[in-house]
Amino acid sequence: MPVYEYVCQACKKPFELVRPIKENGRNATTCPKCTSRKVERRWTSIFVETSRKS
Secondary structure, three states, X not given: OOEEEEEEOOOOOEEEEXXXXXXXXXXXXXXXXXXXXXXXXEOXXXXXXXXXXX
């Protein structure tokens, strides 16, 4: 499952959520520290590992 990174606009605390792709965007995300709904998703890089040699 993908890890989504967020930052709270109220308390400025960054946090991560692990959820299936189909659930992303369906439920409002809340900050685990202050329970604010004013959160912004951060764009991050990904790492993919394959069985093929490069």
